[in-house]
Amino acid sequence: MLDQPFSFFQNFGHYERVLSAMMVTFSMLGMGATLTIRDFANTLTAWRGLAVGLGAQLLIVPIWAGLIMFAISLLPEGFGGMTAAGAIGIATGIALLAAMPGGSLSNLLNFIGNGNVALSVALTAITTVICLFATPIVLAALVNVQVPGDFSIDKLQIMLDIGLYLIVPLLVGMVVRRLTYSKQQILFTKVMVRASLVMLAVIIIGSLGAGRLQFGPYGWLGPALVALFGVGALFFTRICAFACGLAERDALAIVIEIVVKNSLLALLVVTSMFPQEMLSGGEGQNIDASGVNNQHASTILAARDGCIFVVLFFSGFALIAGSLASLRGRKRRGRQIEAPFP
Numbered sequence: 001m002l003d004q005p006f007s008f009f010q011n012f013g014h015y016e017r018v019l020s021a022m023m024v025t026f027s028m029l030g031m032g033a034t035l036t037i038r039d040f041a042n043t044l045t046a047w048r049g050l051a052v053g054l055g056a057q058l059l060i061v062p063i064w065a066g067l068i069m070f071a072i073s074l075l076p077e078g079f080g081g082m083t084a085a086g087a088i089g090i091a092t093g094i095a096l097l098a099a100m101p102g103g104s105l106s107n108l109l110n111f112i113g114n115g116n117v118a119l120s121v122a123l124t125a126i127t128t129v130i131c132l133f134a135t136p137i138v139l140a141a142l143v144n145v146q147v148p149g150d151f152s153i154d155k156l157q158i159m160l161d162i163g164l165y166l167i168v169p170l171l172v173g174m175v176v177r178r179l180t181y182s183k184q185q186i187l188f189t190k191v192m193v194r195a196s197l198v199m200l201a202v203i204i205i206g207s208l209g210a211g212r213l214q215f216g217p218y219g220w221l222g223p224a225l226v227a228l229f230g231v232g233a234l235f236f237t238r239i240c241a242f243a244c245g246l247a248e249r250d251a252l253a254i255v256i257e258i259v260v261k262n263s264l265l266a267l268l269v270v271t272s273m274f275p276q277e278m279l280s281g282g283e284g285q286n287i288d289a290s291g292v293n294n295q296h297a298s299t300i301l302a303a304r305d306g307c308i309f310v311v312l313f314f315s316g317f318a319l320i321a322g323s324l325a326s327l328r329g330r331k332r333r334g335r336q337i338e339a340p341f342p
Contacts (some may be wrong), residue, residue: 023199030192032173065098081219089306095142099129113326
């Protein structure tokens with residue numbers, strides 16, 4: 001009897017993918033119910049902001065991630081309390097984040113901070129669609145350099161997952177908005193968002209119970225590198241926005257969009273990068289195979305665990321950084337309103 005409640009943790013790997021798919025589906029249904037075709041059309045009048053946002057998402061952030069990954073490869077083992085396996089995990093997780101589009105929370109933070117909400121919504125939706133093709137490419141370019149051996153990214157599987165669990169629910173949510181009234185839309189969005197948060201809580205509890213979230217291999221340096229990735233992405237994006245002559249509201253929208261990633265999608269992609277069959281095979285190799293296979297299996301497991309650690313840690317960091325940027329924008333807007341007319 002006592003063992004039955006813990007069977008969920010023992011077999012969590014078999015449930016993880018289904019839970020992740022449900023979590024992303026609920027989230028995108030809720031997001032779709034807040035979008036209209038007009039949201040996309042509005043960006044045509046602000047094409048410069050859209051271009052800068054896409055450039056930051058597809059070029060600046062991946063390049064910055066690549067530089068951090070290169071720096072990690074130069075660090076001696078044990079530096080900052082981070083093991084060799086932990087270094088592989090952190091680098092792989094940063095590569096995963098670099099390939100992710102913005103999350104729906106960025107739209108709320110922009111609204112609070114008086115950012116350009118229309119631009120934020122359009123960037124979230126458009127980068128979500130673009131990531132159908134961009135995510136596998138960015139991941140393959142960054143991860144395959146870091147994880148040695150015969151490990152490779154299944155680009156087709158990731159594209160199928162994004163299309164099925166991201167794009168389709170987004171479109172269905174937009175149809176729901178079209179066919180319902182305002183109160184029904186609000187209720188539908190609340191239910192879907194809360195359902196996705198419940199799935200996220202189950203995944204976190206399951207990962208803890210299954211021993212997936214081990215903080216020891218990363219020391220203090222691992223979290224510091226993840227924070228450095230977020231701060232650098234924010235800094236370089238803001239410089240690019242002002243260099244292109246964008247207004248403060250547009251710059252704020254882009255900065256928040258870049259730093260607040262779609263962590264729910266990231267957790268789903270982890271299950272595509274490291275399917276249960278690969279992990280089961282790796283665990284078997286740890287016992288029976290040669291030292292080479294044993295090392296390769298350990299590397300894959302370290303990369304998977306690092307991805308989960310980075311995604312969850314960065315989610316907290318992004319919430320704090322995005323909230324601070326939002327409050328700063330709100331205060332600045334307040335000072336502009338209170339300033340006397342010349």
